Amino acid sequence: MDGQTITALRTHRANLRRPFPADLAQALIGARITGLSRRAKYGLIHTDRDRTMVFHLGMSGRWRIDPADIGKHDHLVIETGNGHVLALNDARRFGSVDLVDSARLEEWPAFAALGPEPLGPALTAAHLAQAFAGRSAAVKLLLLDQRIVAGLGNIYVCEALNRARIDPARAGGKVSRAALSRLVPAVRTVLEESIAAGGSTLRDYARPDGELGYFAKDWRVYGREGEACPCGGTVRRFVQGGRSTFWCERCQK
Ligand SMILES: [Zn+2]
Numbered sequence: 001m002d003g004q005t006i007t008a009l010r011t012h013r014a015n016l017r018r019p020f021p022a023d024l025a026q027a028l029i030g031a032r033i034t035g036l037s038r039r040a041k042y043g044l045i046h047t048d049r050d051r052t053m054v055f056h057l058g059m060s061g062r063w064r065i066d067p068a069d070i071g072k073h074d075h076l077v078i079e080t081g082n083g084h085v086l087a088l089n090d091a092r093r094f095g096s097v098d099l100v101d102s103a104r105l106e107e108w109p110a111f112a113a114l115g116p117e118p119l120g121p122a123l124t125a126a127h128l129a130q131a132f133a134g135r136s137a138a139v140k141l142l143l144l145d146q147r148i149v150a151g152l153g154n155i156y157v158c159e160a161l162n163r164a165r166i167d168p169a170r171a172g173g174k175v176s177r178a179a180l181s182r183l184v185p186a187v188r189t190v191l192e193e194s195i196a197a198g199g200s201t202l203r204d205y206a207r208p209d210g211e212l213g214y215f216a217k218d219w220r221v222y223g224r225e226g227e228a229c230p231c232g233g234t235v236r237r238f239v240q241g242g243r244s245t246f247w248c249e250r251c252q253k
Helices: 024-028 102-107 125-132 139-143 154-163 177-198 202-206
Strands: 006-011 033-039 042-047 051-056 062-065 074-080 085-089 096-101 235-240 243-248
Touching: 006 024, 024 051, 024 096, 042 102, 051 102, 096 102, 125 139, 125 177, 139 154, 154 177, 154 243
Parallel strands: none
Antiparallel strands: 006 074, 033 042, 042 051, 051 096, 062 085, 074 085, 235 243
């Protein structure tokens, strides 16, 4: 993708969750792709046109790479100069596509309120200590709050809390500074291992669950209720904020 020119761009309906930008094709046909990145649960396609295409896969969206044929849920189709076809497939249409001025990405409303990226330098134990101070909400729910850390999904949070040996139900304000100092590298390790397992191309965004960069791998606790934690304890499951939490009561205090 990097360095490729967009030679064609077609939309097959007017909208996903909201309308496609009216000037999407005009803005991007002929543009060169200068890079791919992500911010929270959004994917970004950077171009040499000073506009960035920002997409969200919603509940059911995925990119189909070089599909054999274009189906009725392939709502946006992009062709590149090296002959590849990328189809944005979204049966339920909770996804979105926007064009944002590249120089003002951080001011875009969906990005302006976000906390630091988990792999960036701004995520520190001090940041978490400040964000959690006085909070009685469970640390797991606070970690899922995009205003505190951007883009952490349920699986990553369960795994990071296990590695950092933190009880997911503990009040955020009651998590010790030492535990927060374990948590930051634990978050990074979980993300980096997940990214390493899957590469770093558009296929990263191909998952239908909206958890960008999430790849099936051998999780320590996620999806392992009743199995053994690496510490020898037993993995348990309970529901927090409507989502499953997997944890080990033996090592997570
Ligand atoms: Zn354990």
